[in-house]
Amino acid sequence: MPLLREKGITLYLKREDTIHPFISGNKYRKLKYNLFEAKKQGKETLLTFGGAFSNHIAATAYAGHEQGLKTIGVIRGEELADKWQNNPTLQLAHEHSMQFYFVSRSDYRLKNDISFIEDLKEKFGDFYLLPEGGTNDLAVKGCAEILTKEDAQFDYICSAVGTGGTVAGLINASQPHQMVFGFPALKGDFLTEEIRTFVHNDRWRLVTDYHFGGYAKVDQQLVSFINLFKQKTGIPLDPIYTGKMLFGIFDLVKQDVFEPGTQILAIHTGGLQGIKGMNLVLKKKNLPLLDV
Numbered sequence: 001m002p003l004l005r006e007k008g009i010t011l012y013l014k015r016e017d018t019i020h021p022f023i024s025g026n027k028y029r030k031l032k033y034n035l036f037e038a039k040k041q042g043k044e045t046l047l048t049f050g051g052a053f054s055n056h057i058a059a060t061a062y063a064g065h066e067q068g069l070k071t072i073g074v075i076r077g078e079e080l081a082d083k084w085q086n087n088p089t090l091q092l093a094h095e096h097s098m099q100f101y102f103v104s105r106s107d108y109r110l111k112n113d114i115s116f117i118e119d120l121k122e123k124f125g126d127f128y129l130l131p132e133g134g135t136n137d138l139a140v141k142g143c144a145e146i147l148t149k150e151d152a153q154f155d156y157i158c159s160a161v162g163t164g165g166t167v168a169g170l171i172n173a174s175q176p177h178q179m180v181f182g183f184p185a186l187k188g189d190f191l192t193e194e195i196r197t198f199v200h201n202d203r204w205r206l207v208t209d210y211h212f213g214g215y216a217k218v219d220q221q222l223v224s225f226i227n228l229f230k231q232k233t234g235i236p237l238d239p240i241y242t243g244k245m246l247f248g249i250f251d252l253v254k255q256d257v258f259e260p261g262t263q264i265l266a267i268h269t270g271g272l273q274g275i276k277g278m279n280l281v282l283k284k285k286n287l288p289l290l291d292v
Helices: 026-040 055-067 078-082 088-095 114-124 137-146 149-153 165-173 191-196 220-233 242-254 274-284
Strands: 004-006 009-015 045-050 070-076 098-103 156-161 179-184 204-206 263-268
Touching: 004 242, 009 242, 026 055, 026 137, 026 165, 045 055, 045 114, 055 070, 055 088, 055 098, 070 088, 078 098, 088 098, 088 274, 098 114, 137 165, 156 165, 156 242, 165 179, 165 191, 179 191, 179 242, 191 204, 220 242, 242 263
Parallel strands: 009 263, 045 070, 070 098, 156 179, 156 263, 179 204
Antiparallel strands: 004 009
């Protein structure tokens, strides 16, 4: 069933959020080949980076627990060290045995520096390094598997964008007649060059108008859209990624960006664990809450 039939345009949603109860959507795809590689190298520990509500942190913790690997999360914001128990994402990661290392925001910006990584090795010993958001060549390879032969019927493939790995995989797997639209959750167009390092064609563009103020920022309009979408379809959307993407797609349809007869496939990349954390933020601001 299409989510939308309007102006001769049809919109379908691929439910990647349902492929695993905890490692949902693009996180499952990104971790798949990295877990194979970690075991191939004989690693016993995964170390990665993320913020307080990171889907990647939660997914890595569960995946490591499931695969018998220790996990270490380098968390942005040393102020969280004394109150992580109040954070639903970090609680979930802790329940799956992740060890936390809280660092200042200035230190966190060093996460790609060789000297910083060497300091982490001195502190924690040998580990398999997963970058923030999980994006690397193996992650892109996994995300390319989101598209199947049956998806060749579509003219546009749409995905939310965080660190760029998911949309890069979709670009590489797309057919010559298809265009890929990426909807960044972050403000600005700085991800373009990063994505180019992973892709093999230029049949894509970033749609940068639907970040709602930047990463992890939402407003009442977006909350209302997500809640109404769930009421109409029964499908929950996360407010950081998929919710913003679908808001954008519906708006582009209104603006006649797509020609009549266009078939669009949007990817639901999961991230639903972040709803509880976002509701804590919304409650503090006295804004309407997302339906759980």
